[in-house]
Amino acid sequence: MLKKVVIDPGHGGADPGAVSADRKVLEKNITLSVSLKLGELIKKSYPEIEVIYTRKTDVFVALDKRTEIANKNKADLFISIHVNAALARAATGSETFVMGADKSSSNFEVTMLENSVIMMEGDDYATKYEGFDPNNPESYIIFTLLQNAHLEQSLEMASLVQKHFNNGPIKVSRGIKQGPLLVLWKTSMPSVLIELGFISNPFDLKILNNRTNHDKFASLIFNAFKEYKQIYDKNYSNGKGPELIDSIPRRDANLPQNRAKKEVIQQSETHYRVQILAVNKILRTNSPDLKGRDANFIKMGNLYKYTIGVYPTIDLAKEALGSIRKDFPQAFIILVRDGTIVPLNK
Ligand SMILES: [Zn+2]
Secondary structure: OOOEEEEEEOOEOOEOOOEOOOOOOEHHHHHHHHHHHHHHHHHHHOOOOEEEEOOOOOOOOOHHHHHHHHHHOOOOEEEEEEEEOOOOOOOOOEEEEEEOOOOOHHHHHHHHHHHHHHHHHOOOHHHHOOOOOOOOHHHHHHHHOOOOOOHHHHHHHHHHHHHHHOOOOOOOEEEEEEEOOHHHHOOOOOEEEEEEEEOOOHHHHHHHOOHHHHHHHHHHHHHHHHHHHHHHHHHOOOOOOOOOOOOOOOOOOOOHHHHHHHHHHHHHOOEEEEEEEEEOOOOOOOOHHHOOOOEEEEEEOOEEEEEEEEEOOHHHHHHHHHHHHHHOOOOEEEEEEOOEEEOOOO
């Protein structure tokens, strides 16, 4: 069951976030207002759900601290709320981000902007974020090894938010995007970052600056949350946790010693695999989707996560990843412990 949600109002304190042209409207105030209203709606409908905020007042909170609050509390969902800005005043609309390595053009503008706040966290930001420099594109290489265990659920929530925003005060939807966002990077639960609209666009700004609309934004995100909770409770919490069914016959499965060895690795050891895709049905072994690869799957909720290889160390998995990405550019490394996928950063 979904029991804990962390709501993360972007920016705060010395960090105003994006600012309107006349410098009167600040992102940090809009994000806090919408976040508090969202939390109220959740508590009212679901008194049993614990709502945790990364901040409830106008204070500065470092990005890694926000992640830490979510991870320490073992939250089931992380919702970060932001307001966008762009040099092009015509840019308008909402978008929802999930963590991803994609640093293409427009996504990258937003991720650079949202990540740059760590410059305000003092000189030690390089150590805190493993040498990451928000202004150096090469720095983004650290994100290529991703913890994507919760990608499908994050995408589910993101698509629900964008669906409900179609009925909102800002109707233009820029869709769901993936970006290397530091605040989402190390969260060990499904997480989304919502950009409500553009403070740099006169039309969006007028809407964002009206507190009645904050109620509307909050209730739209709440509607998405409600639907997400239904799906989550149905699919991801049968009380037993995710189960492992790893039954696709391998070409070498006829050899008893191989089968035995494979079994041992899967049941008892922590090991790495490369996930190539996740689908809601079992694929035939000769399915074109598997591109002739020898793949196994791990069932999590309603999804069958197809993986290649069983590697005792992450270095071996990394070595394999290169060639697997030629067939599956989105492939990533996962850690499997006791038959279930666990986040890589644990
Ligand atoms: Zn922001």
